[in-house]
Amino acid sequence: MDKNDYILSLRKEVTSLRAQGKYKETIEKAYILLEEGEKFKDYKSILIAYVNIIVSYYCIGDIEEAFQVLDKFKILCDEHGDDEDRLSHFNTSFLLYEFAKNYNKAKEMLDEAIKLSIKLKKYNILSNAYSNYSHIYIIEEDYKRALHFAKLGLEAAKLQEPYYEILEIRVKLNIARSQIGLKDFESAKSTIDEITKSSVLDSFIRERAQLHDLYGYFYKEQGLYKDAFEMFTKAKELVESYDDVYLLKQIQEERCSLCDILNDTSLGYKVQKEYIDLLQEINKRELDKTALKLEIKHKVIDITKKASTDYLTGLYNRSYLETTANKWLKEADEKGERIICIAFDVDNFKGINDSFGHNFGDKILIEIGKLCLKLIPSPNIACRYGGDEFVIILKNASLEEGKLKVKEISQEVKKLNIYKDGKCVNVTISIGMSDNLSTKAKRFNDLFHKADIKLYKAKKLGKDTYVFQI
Structure with a gap:
């Protein structure tokens, strides 16, 4: 296998590993791709390696390390990247700033991603950017702006070719959440009904769970607490099936709150116990993540050292x-x-x-x-x-x-x-x-x-x- 075939195979392997959620293996292979790219001055391979390293660190919760790699990615992107690479930079930057709750910087990255997506006619990415903008404003409880950006996201989704109905569904979830925040329950009901009728939800369990979560807020804001509890419970069951403990924590907090409102002590005890068990599981996973971070750090040091060291003398190569x-x-x-x-x-x-x-x-x-x-x-x-x-x-x-x-x-x-x-x-x-x-x-x-x-x-x-x- 010549060097070009080897580097291309490394690129595919890195991308595949990340798609499978094997973040430790992704990082290890991406650092090997990085070293090979630097050896042959293959800047595209270096940039691909950086993106996969950043997103993988983000997924395991090592935001500090992700930011450090992001700085290197930006420097190389400015010098050798194209518009596609710059778009990747803005999108990955948004993920990290949002995680760090630096919403002003997150919005700055979305502004840049929106401009570049329009230029490149990447309407799926444009729709996601507008949807992410809407999501931030929902967190900030600025529902008027959240609705505005969600509607822009819906317009962008309609321009995407080939058409992906799930893009519209994801934006409509934000539209409905904004309408609920604005107390426009009639419009929210109409939007939720549109989402519910979509058959595409059968293939997207995460969005199905988000729909039931949305129903929960819809009923809660109108004082229909039993209906709200029922919907949050359905959302909980769906989320448990794909194991998103952080969304599950948010749903369980809503269920606990509703038990207090309903003054149902027996049900409240059961939900509180579930919540405590969940917190223990989250704590265990955080400890596992810490151990994984250390393992990856030591592995990366070994890979980098081998790649930069002369095998015979131990000096730099x-x-x-x-x-x-x-x-x-x-x-x-x-x-x-x-x-x-x-x-x-x-x-x-x-x-x-x-x-x-x-x-x-x-x-x-x-x-x-x-x-x-x-x-x-x-x-x-x-x-x-x-x-x-x-x-x-x-x-x-x-x-x-x-x-x-x-x-x-x-x-x-x-x-x-x-x-x-x-x-x-x-x-x-x-x-x-x-x-x-x-x-x-x-x-x-x-x-x-x-x-x-x-x-x-x-x-x-x-x-x-x-x-x-x-």
């Missing part, structure tokens, strides 16, 4: 180096900071491999890797660039600090005691150094090229030496 260095160079250009690039390789490495074998050559690379990990503290980067060549990036360092580090590395490599068959093999390196301010380099490739030229000059001077960029 070339892909991670280039991505991070380019980011640092962009920031340094804005702030006027200096970035140092140090490139070195092992003198006569081919001869060492020929004389002592490749396993011994690997041993030398491993020892140099250990040395780099010791000498190059975070946030600086030490990388095995390829073969026996290593690259070090020093962030916000002076030229003098760079030169001192070059000399230190050279001296410490010479001190390595690496034995083969009881004989100590001397190891030396040749080093070149450059910096972004002297070279005016804004991309890693340009900065590295200058350091590599200096490394080549060090070789010409007889090896076991260094050449600085001045």
Whole structure:
């Protein structure tokens, strides 16, 4: 399987896993897709990975992590995304802001999604956006505006091709809820009757449950408390069948309230017990979610570490180096900071491999890797660039600090005691150094090229030496 087929298969797998509600597996596979996309600069795959990661974190309740990924998604979307990607950004942003109860920001995202949906003629997404707008105003008890946006959502649903009746049903549920809030019971009854007559509800249990929940509010607002309790009970039974504990909690609270109003102590005791059991189940699920979040976090760390680390030396690999260095160079250009690039390789490495074998050559690379990990503290980067060549990036360092580090590395490599068959093999390196301010380099490739030229000059001077960029 070539790289294109592999990435396409990863995309399909990630999307399929999310559709099945396997959010842990989705996140793990999406991070693998992310790394593959970054490796080949396949921005569409990276964006697809981000969207699936965000929505999966949202579904398991890890909103903080979802927001962090959303920030990365937005940056890449602004630079490499198309209108479809931007629409995904607005829709996922809405989900997170609504969950966080930041309704002003949620509305801002819906405004952007509405404009883009109209431009792209995505009427199903437009209808959902208007319906979500209506839902927020229902929460805020601004039923007049809620009704206005729900009606816009209904108009958009009618424009969708092919036609999906369920789109209209979902909007009409909000229309009826708004009419109930406005005490326009005659209009609400007419809307509810329209929804009830729809045969499409047979295939959509969630909407069927919402209809009975709506009936409950309809009767409650008119003081018909027994009828309201009966409808909320039917809604409860339907919701239990598809296991939405949070909607169930809302329905049970309404049933408890109605028992108090009806002054039915016996029924109230039974409903309260059901409610307590439900709260215990929700608490258990929250604990399970916390454990799942930790499991996913550790798994993602492992995946990311493997994808960014050289298998032999434990240093960062070339892909991670280039991505991070380019980011640092962009920031340094804005702030006027200096970035140092140090490139070195092992003198006569081919001869060492020929004389002592490749396993011994690997041993030398491993020892140099250990040395780099010791000498190059975070946030600086030490990388095995390829073969026996290593690259070090020093962030916000002076030229003098760079030169001192070059000399230190050279001296410490010479001190390595690496034995083969009881004989100590001397190891030396040749080093070149450059910096972004002297070279005016804004991309890693340009900065590295200058350091590599200096490394080549060090070789010409007889090896076991260094050449600085001045």
